[in-house]
Amino acid sequence: MTEDRYGMPTHTPVGWPPRSRRELLVKTLWIGVWLVFLSSPVEDLADGGHSTAATVAGSLGLAVFVGVYLTLVFRNMGRPFSPRAVLGLGGTLAVLAPVLAYTLGSAWLGLFVYLSVAFGATLPLRAAYWAIPAAAVVMYLIGMHSDETQARGLFLLVLLIGFAMTGVGQLVRTTIELRKARATVAQLAANEERLRLARDLHDLLGHSLSLITLKSELAGRMLPGHPDKAAQQVADIEQVSRQALVDVREAVTGYRRPRLAAELAGTQVALTAAGVAAELPAEPDLADVPEESESALAWALREAVTNVVRHSGADRCTVRLLRRQTLNGAVLELAVEDNGSGGSGAGPGNGLTGLTERLEKAGGTLEAGRLKHGFRLVARVPAGPPADVGSRA
Secondary structure: OOEOOOOOEOOOOOOOOOOOHHHHHHHHHHHHHHHHHHHHHHHHHHOOOOOHHHHHHHHHHHHHHHHHHHHHHHHHOOOOOOHHHHHHHHHHHHHHHHHHHHHHOHHHOOHHHHHHHHHHHHOOHHHHHHHHHHHHHHHHHHHOOOOHHHHHHHHHHHHHHHHHHHHHHHHHHHHHHHHHHHHHHHHHHHHHHHHHHHHHHHHHHHHHHHHHHHHHHHHHHHOOOOHHHHHHHHHHHHHHHHHHHHHHHHHHHHHHOOOHHHHHHHHHHHHHHOOOEEEOOOOOOOOOOOHHHHHHHHHHHHHHHHHHHHHHOOOEEEEEEEEEEEOOEEEEEEEEEEOOOOOOOOOOOHHHHHHHHHHHHOOOEEEEEEEOOEEEEEEEEEOOOOOOHHHHO
């Protein structure tokens, strides 16, 4: 299952409400296709073997049964009802199924299959474990008076499909809980990041601003009688302000520094959106990798993927991340290869030129060039402290 940049799935899995008309149609078909087993009651009504009153009552009862079933099962797949609503709707099905089967004949015993599905999908496990066998027993007792052979055959089906649906129901409930937990974790992470930003800004600017305020007050008091001393205070204010500006810029640069894991996730989204089949590495092990090296490699991945999406015309892209040992120490190597046009051949553009400078600043190198069928970019950065060559001599 793929996800978008916000962590949401790109298709609707079990336990998620439909987010578009297409997803609504897919879920409706997925649930509605099982209504084919209602052919027996429909045929029984159409055959004309019942009185007019019985046919009308049966038609109304069947319509209510199907409506309640679809409402209960379909709605419960995305936004579950309250326990009281589930019991009320399930109770309606539990009344209609035996009443219709007992009064209209064995052709209506199939309603107990839907009753068992509803119990398994929506009731808590403990309640479902006794409700499903109870439905099977009631169905068998009613069927003994009309068609015991059919009742015997349906008995096992009602039990099996009901208990199978308990697994589906448990999966739905687990998925919903995981979705809520994921949203909570994301909210907590955002709150923690805001607190960290506030704490860092306070540490960076609190002392500087207090000092600026104090020196401004001193300069104001000294200005009439001691202009020279006031000028010195103003010079100090300028120096403190400049240092505070440098500190803030360094802090902002740290916050804006890209992370390789985040860029890999964004790569999956970008390539999928562009219709490019992506082969990506697993989550990288960045232990002992300097932040400057990771940042440079993340910029290299972003630039390479941008070129693949915008200029290459490729339909396949492979990203590999390897850790190698060289004479100069450990090296982290990123290779991005596509099967596109290979570029214009007019030399490196501004993006690759800037990327080369960024990698060189981090102590890395860049290799980029056309292949027989496509283009390949390889970026290497130090993955640890430089090796002591003299110690190995």
